[in-house]
Amino acid sequence: xxxxxxxxxxxxxxxxxxxxxxxxxxxxxxxxxxxxxxxxxxxxxxxxxxxxxxxxxxxxxxxxxxxxxxxxxxxxxxxxxxxxxxxxxxxxxxxxxxxxxxxxxxxxxxxxxxxxxxxxxxxxxxxxxxxxxxxxxxxxxxxxxxxxxxxxxxxxxxxxxxxxxxxxxxxxxxxxxxxxxxxxxxxxxxxxxxxxxxxxxxxxxxxxxxxxxxxxxxxxxxxxxxxxxxxxxxxxxxxxxxxxxxxxxxxxxxxxxxxxxxxxxxxxxxxxxxxxxxxxxxxxxxxxxxxxxxxxxxxxxxxxxxxxxxxxxxxxxxxxxxxxxxxxxxxxxxxxxxxxxxxxxxxxxxxxxxxxxxxxxxxxxxxxxxxxxxxxxxxxxxxxxxxxxxxxxx
Numbered sequence: 001x002x003x004x005x006x007x008x009x010x011x012x013x014x015x016x017x018x019x020x021x022x023x024x025x026x027x028x029x030x031x032x033x034x035x036x037x038x039x040x041x042x043x044x045x046x047x048x049x050x051x052x053x054x055x056x057x058x059x060x061x062x063x064x065x066x067x068x069x070x071x072x073x074x075x076x077x078x079x080x081x082x083x084x085x086x087x088x089x090x091x092x093x094x095x096x097x098x099x100x101x102x103x104x105x106x107x108x109x110x111x112x113x114x115x116x117x118x119x120x121x122x123x124x125x126x127x128x129x130x131x132x133x134x135x136x137x138x139x140x141x142x143x144x145x146x147x148x149x150x151x152x153x154x155x156x157x158x159x160x161x162x163x164x165x166x167x168x169x170x171x172x173x174x175x176x177x178x179x180x181x182x183x184x185x186x187x188x189x190x191x192x193x194x195x196x197x198x199x200x201x202x203x204x205x206x207x208x209x210x211x212x213x214x215x216x217x218x219x220x221x222x223x224x225x226x227x228x229x230x231x232x233x234x235x236x237x238x239x240x241x242x243x244x245x246x247x248x249x250x251x252x253x254x255x256x257x258x259x260x261x262x263x264x265x266x267x268x269x270x271x272x273x274x275x276x277x278x279x280x281x282x283x284x285x286x287x288x289x290x291x292x293x294x295x296x297x298x299x300x301x302x303x304x305x306x307x308x309x310x311x312x313x314x315x316x317x318x319x320x321x322x323x324x325x326x327x328x329x330x331x332x333x334x335x336x337x338x339x340x341x342x343x344x345x346x347x348x349x350x351x352x353x354x355x356x357x358x359x360x361x362x363x364x365x366x367x368x369x370x371x372x373x374x375x376x377x378x379x380x381x382x383x384x385x386x387x388x389x390x391x392x393x394x
Contacts, residue, residue, distance in 0.1 A: 136363050140372075144267065148260050155263070156199050156251055160192040163244045165369045167191055169360040170239050177354040181228065182236040186216035191244030198248030199255060206248040213240045242377065243370075249380035253387070256394055258322050265316040266383045269336040270376055273309040277341070280304025289341075294348040302341055309333035309340075321391060328390045332383060339382045340375035347374035 147154040167187045174180040190213025197205035217236035221229055253262045281301025289297040313333025317324035347370065351357065360368020 140363075145264075148254075148263055152254055152259070155254065156195060159247055159250055160195045162369055162373065163191045163195055163247050164188045165362065166243045166373055167239055169362075169368045169370045170243065171235075173354050173356060173359055174235055177356065179228075180235045181221075181224070181232050182239055183217055183220040183232070186213065186220045187236060187239055187244075189213075190216055190240060191247075194240075194244040194248050195251050199251035202252055202255065206245065206252070209248075210240060210245045213244070243373070246377040246380055247373075249384040250376075253380075253384050256387075258320075261320045261322075262383075262387055265313075265320055266336075266380065267376075268316060269309050269312055269333060269383070270340050270379050272312040273305040273333075273337045273340045274344075274375060276308025277301040277305035277337075280307075290345055293345050293352065297341075297345070302337070305337040305341060306334055309337040317390075321387070323391045328386075332386050332390075335382050335386060336379055339379045343375045343378035346378065347371070 144155070144158065147158050168184060171182045171184045171187065174182055190209065194206055194209035194213060197209040201208075214237045217240065218233050221233050221236070224232075250263060250266065253259055253266060256262055277297070278301065281296075281298040281304060284304075285298030285300040287299040288295065289299050289302055310330045310333035313329035313331075313336065314326040315329065317329030317332065318326045347359075351359065358367030359370035362368050363372065
């Protein structure tokens with residue numbers, strides 16, 4: 001076929017025989033299409049089928065960077081200058097490309113939900129029911145104050161009851177956790193007698209009652225088989241000294257003319273020391289005092305206990321104790337903070353050895369009676385001795 005079979009020469013901007021091929025999308029000239037009709041035939045732009053091609057600058061080559069418009073009316077105007085085309089595709093955003101899809105992240109990060117408030121920071125927990133603890137503490141304080149200032153003998157009875165309950169808790173835990181059978185009957189009877197003897201006969205009566213209680217423990221245990229005898233009687237003598245004997249010093253304080261004031265000072269300083277240690281340690285405590293024994297206690301808490309107890313001691317000696325002075329109260333307050341902390345650590349050591357958190361559950365929010373006597377028991381002889389040295393036994 002010769003060149004005349006193509007019909008009229010191609011118009012300006014059209015592909016012709018001398019170019020790369022026939023015009024894509026244009027009607028071929030021939031018998032069915034004259035030159036006049038061919039001039040007015042407008043090819044439609046070709047839009048590629050399927051998903052949009054990634055924009056220019058992706059993994060595809062330059063010619064496939066965007067959906068191209070082809071045809072004689074668009075080619076000369078848009079892609080006449082190749083360098084202009086490259087600059088244009090680099091500078092323009094995706095929104096300026098009519099057929100290009102907007103770039104999408106493969107794994108878009110979730111947007112934060114502004115309607116939901118940020119979680120509140122966790123507050124430190126006291127670890128106990130503070131409401132129940134305060135209520136029980138106030139109730140015990142009322143009973144103690146009433147018996148202390150109205151009938152001294154009634155207060156001695158309160159001490160004896162606390163001693164018996166404490167011995168029951170201690171011996172029960174020893175048997176449950178270690179299989180140690182410290183005889184409770186001679187301990188309870190001897191412990192109550194020890195408190196009364198200390199109130200009636202002073203230190204001499206307390207020592208005699210202590211010796212008799214230990215002897216009763218040795219004899220009582222002989223009624224059982226000899227296996228475990230040594231550990232049982234050792235635990236019994238320890239319990240007799242730890243609970244009732246130390247408690248007799250509270251009864252001996254009460255025998256002085258201002259005995260009620262002395263006992264009240266002893267109780268106040270111990271409570272203030274514990275409160276100062278808790279408050280300061282809870283707020284500022286960062287350095288552990290004895291992490292293997294009691295992880296909750298801190299050095300900052302010990303400093304708080306000393307400061308609180310010294311201030312309270314100075315006030316009590318100045319205004320409660322006859323012939324007392326403020327500097328004596330500072331000394332007593334310091335000693336109380338030290339003995340109360342050691343007493344607390346001592347019982348914590350016992351509870352860790354037994355594998356328990358509390359000695360009992362009798363007092364809601366506090367644990368058992370022994371959990372309240374832990375700092376009071378070793379503090380009683382310290383306060384009694386310092387008061388005797390400073391103002392006498394009178």
